[in-house]
Amino acid sequence: MKKTTVLQVCVAFVLCSPQVMTGSPVDCPDQDTAGTSCSISMEKLLERAVQHAELIYRVSEESKLLFDEMLISNGMNLHIPEGNMCAPKTVPVPLSKSEIQQISDKWILHSLLILAQFWIDPLAEVQASLENYENAPSALLTRSKWMSTKLMSLEQGITVLIRQILGEGSLTLEGLEETSDRFVSSNILETVRRDYSVIYCFRKDAHKMQTFLKLLKCRQIDKENCSLF
Amino acid sequence: MLCFLLLTLHWMTVTVALQSSREDDKRPYIYRCRSPNMEIFTCWWRPIANQDNVTYTLLYTTGERTPRECPDYVSGGINSCFFDAKHTQVWEMYCMNVTAHTHTGPITSQKHCLDVVDIVETDPPSNLTYVMLNESIGEVGRSVLVSWLHPVKSLVHEELIMLVYELRYRNLAQPDNWRVMERLREPHVEFLDLPVGRYEFSVRCRSTSNKHWSVWSESIFITISGSALSDRMLALILVTGIAIMIFVFISLGNIPRGKGIKSFLLPAIPKPCIPGLESALLKKGKIDEIDQHFSSFHSYKSPQYCTETWYQVSVDTGPAVTPSSIQSDGIQEDVLITLITPIVPIRPITQYVTCPDGQQSVQTSCTPMPYVRGPAPYFKEDMPPPEPCPAHPELVSVPGMDYRMILNPTPYCEEDTPPPDPGPIHPELVSVPGMDYSMILKPTTYCEEDTPSRPWPRPPGACVCPRNGLQHDSKPRPQL
Numbered sequence: 001m002k003k004t005t006v007l008q009v010c011v012a013f014v015l016c017s018p019q020v021m022t023g024s025p026v027d028c029p030d031q032d033t034a035g036t037s038c039s040i041s042m043e044k045l046l047e048r049a050v051q052h053a054e055l056i057y058r059v060s061e062e063s064k065l066l067f068d069e070m071l072i073s074n075g076m077n078l079h080i081p082e083g084n085m086c087a088p089k090t091v092p093v094p095l096s097k098s099e100i101q102q103i104s105d106k107w108i109l110h111s112l113l114i115l116a117q118f119w120i121d122p123l124a125e126v127q128a129s130l131e132n133y134e135n136a137p138s139a140l141l142t143r144s145k146w147m148s149t150k151l152m153s154l155e156q157g158i159t160v161l162i163r164q165i166l167g168e169g170s171l172t173l174e175g176l177e178e179t180s181d182r183f184v185s186s187n188i189l190e191t192v193r194r195d196y197s198v199i200y201c202f203r204k205d206a207h208k209m210q211t212f213l214k215l216l217k218c219r220q221i222d223k224e225n226c227s228l229f
Numbered sequence: 230m231l232c233f234l235l236l237t238l239h240w241m242t243v244t245v246a247l248q249s250s251r252e253d254d255k256r257p258y259i260y261r262c263r264s265p266n267m268e269i270f271t272c273w274w275r276p277i278a279n280q281d282n283v284t285y286t287l288l289y290t291t292g293e294r295t296p297r298e299c300p301d302y303v304s305g306g307i308n309s310c311f312f313d314a315k316h317t318q319v320w321e322m323y324c325m326n327v328t329a330h331t332h333t334g335p336i337t338s339q340k341h342c343l344d345v346v347d348i349v350e351t352d353p354p355s356n357l358t359y360v361m362l363n364e365s366i367g368e369v370g371r372s373v374l375v376s377w378l379h380p381v382k383s384l385v386h387e388e389l390i391m392l393v394y395e396l397r398y399r400n401l402a403q404p405d406n407w408r409v410m411e412r413l414r415e416p417h418v419e420f421l422d423l424p425v426g427r428y429e430f431s432v433r434c435r436s437t438s439n440k441h442w443s444v445w446s447e448s449i450f451i452t453i454s455g456s457a458l459s460d461r462m463l464a465l466i467l468v469t470g471i472a473i474m475i476f477v478f479i480s481l482g483n484i485p486r487g488k489g490i491k492s493f494l495l496p497a498i499p500k501p502c503i504p505g506l507e508s509a510l511l512k513k514g515k516i517d518e519i520d521q522h523f524s525s526f527h528s529y530k531s532p533q534y535c536t537e538t539w540y541q542v543s544v545d546t547g548p549a550v551t552p553s554s555i556q557s558d559g560i561q562e563d564v565l566i567t568l569i570t571p572i573v574p575i576r577p578i579t580q581y582v583t584c585p586d587g588q589q590s591v592q593t594s595c596t597p598m599p600y601v602r603g604p605a606p607y608f609k610e611d612m613p614p615p616e617p618c619p620a621h622p623e624l625v626s627v628p629g630m631d632y633r634m635i636l637n638p639t640p641y642c643e644e645d646t647p648p649p650d651p652g653p654i655h656p657e658l659v660s661v662p663g664m665d666y667s668m669i670l671k672p673t674t675y676c677e678e679d680t681p682s683r684p685w686p687r688p689p690g691a692c693v694c695p696r697n698g699l700q701h702d703s704k705p706r707p708q709l
Contacts, residue, residue: 004230038322038342039292048319048346149314157320160292 045161046217052154053210059143059150060203066140067199074135076192105219108212109162115205116155123148126198129191147202154209165220257285257327259341263350266381267390268314270345271305274327277336289325291318299325319345349390349436352380353446354416357432362419371453376417377432377446391437397445401427427452 071077127144130136162168218226257274264270277283287299287310299310310325324342328335354377362372381390394413398420399406410418431448435441481494516532523529 038324040320040322040344044344044346045320153318153320156318160320 039164042164043221045157045164046213046220049154049157049161050210050213050217052150052157053206053213056147056150056154057203057206057210059147060199060206063140063143063147064199064203066137066143067196070133070136070140071192071196076189100215105216106166108216109158109166112158112209112212112216113155113162115209116151116158119202119205120148120151120155122198123151123202126195129195144199161216256336257329257338259325259327259338262341262343262348264317264345264348265351267317267319267345267349269312269317270348271309271311272325272341272343273305273309274338276308277329277331279331282332284330286328286330287325288328289323291323292321317345346436346438349439350441351390351392351434351436351443353443354378354380354394354432354434355446357430357446357449359430359449359451371423373420373423373451373453374417375420375430375449379416380434380443392434393437394432394434395442396430396432398428398430400424401429401450423451423453425453 123144127141127148130141130144215226218224255277257277259272259274262270262272272287274285274287276285285302285308287302288296289299290296300313300316301311302309304311322342322344324340326340327338329338356378358376360374360376362374375396377394379392394416395409395411396413396418397407397409399408428451429448430451431445433443433445435443478495
């Protein structure tokens with residue numbers, strides 16, 4: 001009996017291996033017809049999204065520190081009153097455990113999309129503005145550029161997630177207030193203040209996005225007792 | 230069952246082979262896609278056999294959208310499609326196909342789908358360098374720290390593309406023996422104590438989500454030079470040196486003039502030299518001559534030879550000879566040879582240590598039996614018996630032998646002149662070979678015709694034992 005079992009296993013392995021050798025991806029049948037579409041699995045998507053959000057948050061922290069150093073070295077001491085620049089556009093974060101259990105995946109995904117779509121433009125502006133600075137450190141420049149690129153990629157990912165989880169089509173949320181009017185000021189101090197506030201507030205929202213994505217991943221994949229950590 | 234399985238296997242293999250061969254001839258097919266950093270990627274296809282006036286178009290879709298054409302046919306080389314950063318995303322799969330536009334009509338390849346993350350094949354690690362660490366004391370080799378850089382230069386690349394490295398190295402003296410360090414997560418590795426030689430190092434990497442390794446990076450060469458003298462050589466030199474020295478010294482003793490050279494190289498330790506005194510005298514000379522020499526020294530006393538006397542008591546009193554026979558006539562004394570077998574002192578022994586100057590110290594408290602005490606010898610002349618002198622038995626210890634002999638004490642009377650300085654005492658060996666006896670010898674009569682031939686300390690006129698020490702008496706006496 002053992003011998004036949006071993007043989008069956010070997011044969012099954014051999015039969016499966018030609019598929020592997022031709023290299024067709026897992027979810028996608030290699031067919032001539034273009035009807036069937038291939039998609040990446042949910043676990044992989046969520047994992048990549050979480051990774052993106054984590055990295056974006058880390059880079060935003062580094063950007064803020066670099067900005068602080070630049071201001072100190074230039075002798076400017078900007079004191080951004082907290083809660084001033086960031087408040088109206090933010091999505092409220094549920095704090096208590098009951099609140100967390102009440103919010104749905106739909107709410108999470110929509111919030112994520114709102115956040116991502118909101119910050120794309122300000123980051124692009126800040127990146128352009130930083131290039132005009134006289135002695136901005138190159139590390140700050142590369143980071144701000146990287147952040148805006150990766151945020152756009154993350155926004156794409158969130159859209160895909162919405163499509164897969166909620167089944168909705170691509171949606172651009174109309175409820176956003178257009179606050180990103182081109183802020184052009186000849187006053188250097190105002191420009192610097194604005195740039196600093198963008199980086200400062202974006203850091204907070206990046207952390208929010210990271211938290212929401214982790215919660216979503218926990219709910220979708222682990223399905224255990226998930227809470228905001 | 231077995232046959233069925235084998236047949237199925239055979240059929241599968243044949244099908245696959247047929248499929249691939251079919252594509253080779255008739256249709257183009259995309260055979261390879263590669264992304265170096267997850268931000269761009271390139272795909273290559275294999276053209277169809279008859280290559281004249283054939284153009285190719287590649288169409289791809291991401292998800293459900295309408296197919297789009299390849300953005301760049303040039304940058305990746307011939308028969309390739311290059312996707313730049315704007316057209317690359319990691320959230321949806323790409324499905325693409327190539328169409329060959331021949332004069333007979335378009336021929337479309339099979340659909341090929343991919344996930345960008347799965348096709349990441351990074352460049353080999355760059356900037357492979359090494360640092361020689363401090364040479365450790367006592368070691369022959371050196372320690373080397375080899376490090377390299379992640380190939381992808383963009384920001385946070387280490388986290389976005391997790392890489393695992395592999396390093397291989399070989400000693401150029403053995404070019405076929407590559408040693409590989411696998412599953413390295415950090416872009417550096419330290420080699421402790423590499424032996425002397427010339428080495429070649431190179432690294433490669435792969436993404437953790439992929440199984441394709443990059444190519445091996447460019448090699449670097451490291452030369453490790455050893456210290457001048459290794460431990461083994463030092464030990465060899467040391468042993469050889471010592472052996473040579475020993476050989477020289479031994480040979481110096483053997484060659485004719487060796488002694489002179491030897492004494493020059495290794496001077497002899499000087500012996501003590503006292504003027505007038507030779508070492509030969511000390512070895513074989515007579516004590517009185519030595520005394521003469523030494524007497525000039527301050528506080529030198531000639532050695533006192535003290536005698537030990539043993540009084541021993543016999544077990545049975547049978548064969549004991551009473552001293553009555555001695556004092557009976559007073560003319561002759563008898564030599565009593567009393568054999569005491571075995572030596573069993575019944576009573577504690579009184580030891581009398583007699584020194585020629587008359588000192589006597591008693592070492593035990595008991596007194597010997599009267600039989601032994603002070604047998605007063607009677608002289609030949611009709612001298613009144615002297616006052617009972619304290620008996621001074623003679624030396625009886627036999628050096629080197631396990632015998633004890635009691636020689637009857639020579640009378641030392643006060644009116645006598647003090648005996649001369651005793652010479653070296655040569656106790657008379659009266660031994661019974663092979664037996665463990667203790668013999669009590671009493672001085673025999675000294676016959677006038679005998680000449681004093683022994684340096685016995687004796688008062689003048691005392692009876693002296695003849696040479697052989699045995700009874701030499703006219704009178705027969707029982708001998709035991």
